[in-house]
Amino acid sequence: QKEVEQNSGPLSVPEGAIASLNCTYSDRGSQSFFWYRQYSGKSPELIMFIYSNGDKEDGRFTAQLNKASQYVSLLIRDSQPSDSATYLCAVTRTSYGKLTFGQGTILTVHP
Amino acid sequence: KAGVTQTPRYLIKTRGQQVTLSCSPISGHRSVSWYQQTPGQGLQFLFEYFSETQRNKGNFPGRFSGRQFSNSRSEMNVSTLELGDSALYLCASSFRVLSGANVLTFGAGSRLTVL
Numbered sequence: 001q002k003e004v005e006q007n008s009g010p011l012s013v014p015e016g017a018i019a020s021l022n023c024t025y026s027d028r029g030s031q032s033f034f035w036y037r038q039y040s041g042k043s044p045e046l047i048m049f050i051y052s053n054g055d056k057e058d059g060r061f062t063a064q065l066n067k068a069s070q071y072v073s074l075l076i077r078d079s080q081p082s083d084s085a086t087y088l089c090a091v092t093r094t095s096y097g098k099l100t101f102g103q104g105t106i107l108t109v110h111p
Numbered sequence: 112k113a114g115v116t117q118t119p120r121y122l123i124k125t126r127g128q129q130v131t132l133s134c135s136p137i138s139g140h141r142s143v144s145w146y147q148q149t150p151g152q153g154l155q156f157l158f159e160y161f162s163e164t165q166r167n168k169g170n171f172p173g174r175f176s177g178r179q180f181s182n183s184r185s186e187m188n189v190s191t192l193e194l195g196d197s198a199l200y201l202c203a204s205s206f207r208v209l210s211g212a213n214v215l216t217f218g219a220g221s222r223l224t225v226l
Contacts, residue, residue, distance in 0.1 A: 032210070032212035032213070034214075034215075042219070043199075043201055043217040043218060043219050043220050044154070044201070044217050045217070046214060046215070046216065051210050088154065090154075092212075092213070094213075096159055096166055096167055096213055097142050097143075097144035097159040097161075097166075097167070097205045097213050098144065098159055098169070099154075099215065101153055101155075102153070103153045104153065
């Protein structure tokens with residue numbers, strides 16, 4: 001079992017729709033959870049992070065965390081073509097810089 | 112604030128050679144982490160340095176090494192290059208937020224091709 005698994009994708013949604021990205025993790029000691037976006041040929045950029053059970057909203061993005069189910073998700077509302085990228089889920093059990101990343105989900109938003 | 116600066120951006124080496132990559136973190140950030148990204152393995156943690164000390168190390172062979180200087184700049188070195196070392200090497204500097212999480216900001220990366 002991989003430490004961090006993401007829905008395999010690729011995921012294709014129409015412009016204006018909600019994109020739902022999912023991630024499960026195996027380490028119950030994980031404390032912080034991150035979503036990064038990576039455009040083709042670029043480096044990952046942080047979208048948001050979450051550490052408490054529940055929802056965290058930032059603009060069109062909502063991260064949801066359920067530690068009991070070892071599940072974290074990212075919802076993108078009103079998806080735009082500019083959201084087309086690879087989305088990476090990452091988890092860590094420490095406050096240090098060692099993150100464990102999932103393989104990523106490729107999202108395509110078509111006009 | 113300037114972002115994380117990595118040099119060189121692109122380089123081509125041959126098997127058996129060695130390579131040194133450099134990373135300058137965001138001003139004020141004392142933690143620097145290195146990651147390897149390949150299409151097959153994704154993003155994998157190499158090591159992390161904090162105040163010139165290696166704080167964490169990933170599962171890579173001893174050919175991969177790094178160091179951090181007093182000004183927080185970091186270098187990583189790969190000796191005896193193999194074809195499989197071809198990858199994007201990403202450096203990230205980080206700071207700790209109030210929640211205790213360490214938030215990483217990545218540089219543009221150094222793309223290494225081994226022939």
